[in-house]
Amino acid sequence: MREWNFLAIIGRLFIGFLASIGHLLLFTAHTLRHLFTPPFFWRITFRQMLRIGYFSLPVVGLTAIFTGAVLALQIYVGGSRFNAESFVGQVVVISMVRELGPVLAALMLAGRVSSAIAAEIGTMRVTEQIDALTTLATNPFKYLVAPRLIAATVTLPLLVLIADIIGVMGGFLAATQRLGLNAGVYMKSTIDVLEMEDVTSGLTKAAVFGFLIALMGCYHGYNSRGGAQGVGAATTDAVVSASVLILLFNYILTDFFFS
Amino acid sequence: MHSASIPMISVHGLHKRFGANQVLAGIDLEVERGKSLVIIGASGSGKSVTLKCILGLIKPDSGSIRIGGQEVTGLSGARREAYLAKIGMLFQGAALFDSMSVWENVAFGLIQARGMPVRQAREKALAAMEKVGLDASIADMNPAELSAGMQKRAGLARAIAPEPEILFFDEPTTGLDPIMSGVINELIVERVRDLGATALTITHDMESARRIGDSIALIYQGRIAWCGPSDRIDDCGEPHVDQFINARVEGPFTADLLRR
Numbered sequence: 217m218r219e220w221n222f223l224a225i226i227g228r229l230f231i232g233f234l235a236s237i238g239h240l241l242l243f244t245a246h247t248l249r250h251l252f253t254p255p256f257f258w259r260i261t262f263r264q265m266l267r268i269g270y271f272s273l274p275v276v277g278l279t280a281i282f283t284g285a286v287l288a289l290q291i292y293v294g295g296s297r298f299n300a301e302s303f304v305g306q307v308v309v310i311s312m313v314r315e316l317g318p319v320l321a322a323l324m325l326a327g328r329v330s331s332a333i334a335a336e337i338g339t340m341r342v343t344e345q346i347d348a349l350t351t352l353a354t355n356p357f358k359y360l361v362a363p364r365l366i367a368a369t370v371t372l373p374l375l376v377l378i379a380d381i382i383g384v385m386g387g388f389l390a391a392t393q394r395l396g397l398n399a400g401v402y403m404k405s406t407i408d409v410l411e412m413e414d415v416t417s418g419l420t421k422a423a424v425f426g427f428l429i430a431l432m433g434c435y436h437g438y439n440s441r442g443g444a445q446g447v448g449a450a451t452t453d454a455v456v457s458a459s460v461l462i463l464l465f466n467y468i469l470t471d472f473f474f475s
Numbered sequence: 476m477h478s479a480s481i482p483m484i485s486v487h488g489l490h491k492r493f494g495a496n497q498v499l500a501g502i503d504l505e506v507e508r509g510k511s512l513v514i515i516g517a518s519g520s521g522k523s524v525t526l527k528c529i530l531g532l533i534k535p536d537s538g539s540i541r542i543g544g545q546e547v548t549g550l551s552g553a554r555r556e557a558y559l560a561k562i563g564m565l566f567q568g569a570a571l572f573d574s575m576s577v578w579e580n581v582a583f584g585l586i587q588a589r590g591m592p593v594r595q596a597r598e599k600a601l602a603a604m605e606k607v608g609l610d611a612s613i614a615d616m617n618p619a620e621l622s623a624g625m626q627k628r629a630g631l632a633r634a635i636a637p638e639p640e641i642l643f644f645d646e647p648t649t650g651l652d653p654i655m656s657g658v659i660n661e662l663i664v665e666r667v668r669d670l671g672a673t674a675l676t677i678t679h680d681m682e683s684a685r686r687i688g689d690s691i692a693l694i695y696q697g698r699i700a701w702c703g704p705s706d707r708i709d710d711c712g713e714p715h716v717d718q719f720i721n722a723r724v725e726g727p728f729t730a731d732l733l734r735r
């Protein structure tokens with residue numbers, strides 16, 4: 217009988233997994249429908265943009281400058297093994313703009329923003345504030361979910377653009393101050409190698425990641441139940457699922473831009 | 476058909492089960508336009524669930540719910556919002572929005588659903604707060620800074636501010652002192668008698684039930700065990716009602732508990 221139990225457990229897990237995917241897709245479809253139909257709550261959206269974007273600047277900036285600097289040092293070490301030290305600038309800017317800027321900024325925001333959204337909406341759910349909103353003839357998808365999704369999707373590319381610039385500056389500082397590379401040559405090689413497609417692909421990723429971050433926060437918060445413990449679980453789930461989805465979609469998008 | 480003959484709220488065969496817990500097993504209710512019904516019943520008997528089903532916040536397993544003659548179960552989108560706009564609801568836990576000040580809470584329905592200008596809405600909100608005995612000095616405070624009874628009254632002000640046709644109150648006087656309870660009872664009576672609203676109130680407070688209810692219904696084991704005019708409740712002859720309103724320890728409620 218034991219084998220059967222084992223299969224049954226796997227089967228149940230698999231069905232549960234499919235069910236939660238279906239649930240999430242329904243939530244997403246519902247959200248998208250309300251995203252594009254009035255009324256729009258612009259003031260709330262703007263406030264969310266400030267909260268998500270402006271107040272994330274320090275953490276994203278710090279992440280970017282250290283990553284850029286470390287990148288310069290590591291590429292120099294690696295590059296020197298086959299006499300390619302002069303490529304430091306090029307490699308830093310391409311890896312920063314195409315890959316590390318969007319992914320690292322998004323992962324930092326998954327921790328900072330997904331969790332905050334899940335906790336806020338989750339608390340509103342368990343204290344019946346979402347029910348109250350509904351009885352006041354205000355759709356929670358329009359009032360709570362849509363502003364956060366729009367704000368995150370619009371703001372993350374802007375943040376990433378800033379992170380890219382700060383990251384390249386970090387690489388520049390490490391290269392010129394620590395490695396003694398020529399500043400003019402470094403800058404010129406950085407600018408020459410950069411193509412428009414590097415920037416657009418990175419910013420497209422950022423927009424998708426921003427959407428995922430807000431979606432996971434809203435989804436887990438909206439469906440939380442069972443008091444403070446439920447809100448805590450929703451917060452954790454939001455951060456973990458947002459992070460995993462960011463990495464998954466990072467691969468999918470990279471593959472897409474690659475071909 | 477003449478509209479006066481259609482009950483404002485009419486619920487038939489409402490069933491709801493949570494897992495193995497059959498909470499509602501065929502609730503039948505009718506409230507005439509401009510009348511006030513009070514629902515009483517033991518803690519956990521499904522009073523709040525009944526209200527939430529009528530509001531569409533909980534999806535019933537089966538049964539029909541009509542508001543002003545219109546079937547509302549399964550309504551969505553703009554049509555749902557249209558029927559919700561007729562209803563004001565006070566939640567058992569007040570459910571104030573903690574991201575807003577007290578007056579913004581009270582004015583929320585006026586601004587969001589009615590599109591009233593903010594200044595005018597603030598004035599109306601302050602007037603509604605005054606009606607429930609809340610001073611204008613707390614208008615800019617955060618709901619978390621209020622006592623439980625004050626939160627309850629702010630929730631009440633939020634429910635009545637848009638002057639809806641239908642009012643739902645989940646334990647409006649719980650946690651209030653006797654004087655304030657009296658004020659709230661009078662307020663509900665005024666809404667119904669003078670403004671012609673239809674009210675559905677849950678309460679454990681029998682004095683309040685008699686004061687505000689044209690009729691009273693007792694929920695027991697997922698059904699309405701008794702429903703009748705509030706002045707007939709003392710000699711209704713229903714043993715459950717009798718035990719409930721006289722707060723006796725021995726009676727059919729406790730006997731059923733022991734048998735289980």
Ligand SMILES: Nc1ncnc2c1ncn2[C@@H]1O[C@H](COP(=O)(O)OP(=O)(O)OP(=O)(O)O)[C@@H](O)[C@H]1O
Binds near residue numbers: 493496498520567
């Ligand atoms: N969302 C829910 N999920 C699961 N069970 C629920 C849910 N809401 C209510 N219940 C159950 O339904 C039953 C009735 O709950 P309800 O809140 O309607 O009680 P009540 O009559 O309002 O009691 P009280 O007077 O204490 O407020 C309870 O047994 C409760 O456990």
Ligand SMILES: [Mg+2]
Binds near residue numbers: 522524
């Ligand atoms: Mg209740």
